[in-house]
Amino acid sequence: MYKLVIGLLLISVSAVYAQNEEFAAMQNIETFKKGISDMAKSTTSIKASFKQEKYLSILSEAVASSGEMYFKKPGRLKWAYTSPYNYAIVLNGEEIKINDEGKVNSFAINNSKVFKQINDLIIKSVQGDVLQEDEFDIVFKESKSLYLAQLTPINNNIKDYITHIDVYFEKNDFSVKKIKLFESEDDYTLITFQKKQFNVSISDNEFSF
């Protein structure tokens, strides 16, 4: 019995330690950039489940939702929330399509510069292809198991909505593990990816309603 208690304690301590991983300045930024670039180039599709947590200073607990994410080159992305509601959004570079509990709406992305920038930002974040120093001021950090790119948008249109973005990459395969979109220090959205599958076959029908 005491072994079980010690085991549980060890797991809890490890979990807390993993959540509070210490990040320091990245040692070899060029190796990281090359790894990310190679990963983005070799990835033709991604299928993953995701957990989204919205933290607001006025709420004691995060607002949680979850679902499936599909990405297929060139630039097609679908976020499908399945809990606690059915809501799907498709970005294809030209329009944004939303399926809200069966009601479908679409908007041309090119009509809005901000929409276009946010669309590009989301698609590039998912691929890991966000290290564009003409669009962001970037700080590179690393921990034992993760790389972290802290991006501050240069563009004022995006800055109105997002003050900075933290993108965490797995060290073993350079894939995106989680994204934190900050509106302020206390208000942010955390998206964590799980069950990632790369270069699997995804039907084009997945991106149409």
Next chain:
Amino acid sequence: MNFLSSRLIKVILFFSFCTLFGKTRAQEFLTPNSFLDSGKPLVYNAVFQYKEYSFSGLMVLKKQEEDYRVVLLSKLGPTIMDFLLTENGLEYITAPEVMKKKIVANLMEQDFDLLVLQKLEDEQKIRNKGKGFKVKGKQPIKIMLDEEARIIEAKTNKFFSILKSRALFYHTNDDAIPDEICLSHKFVKMKIEMNLLRQ
């Protein structure tokens, strides 16, 4: 003895009357409260409809001291709008420029005041009227209660106005928190439908 008994009965009757009268007076002044009075934040799944267009997001409502905080979130996470409803009106914390235009801000204030029942803050302006209450002021409203004294309807009560709004509050549970809220307008094809996600 008889004299004493009769005096005693009179005293008891007097005190009973005072207590009864006191209770009746207190009931007259029992005013309805906003469902947000506990200060606990509520999260609703909200659908906004204007003519054939619709948009959905999450709406967080919270009472902060005497003010009411409303935060509208996109389902992808980022905040679209964040504002306070105070006794002096609507104060934006974050909002797109278009929402800051006076006519839009006024309509927002009227609708969200009704939705969070902000007008009930000033008890002096509340008058009992039939099965419901009237709240006097620059933007008078009328509210109706169910048998359990929960607010089931609130509507603007200004005779000469084209912007008449009405909020319906539906309860599927026994508590005072509405599980569904529907806000609509009499002359404008615009409405908000909300379903409680979390309290």
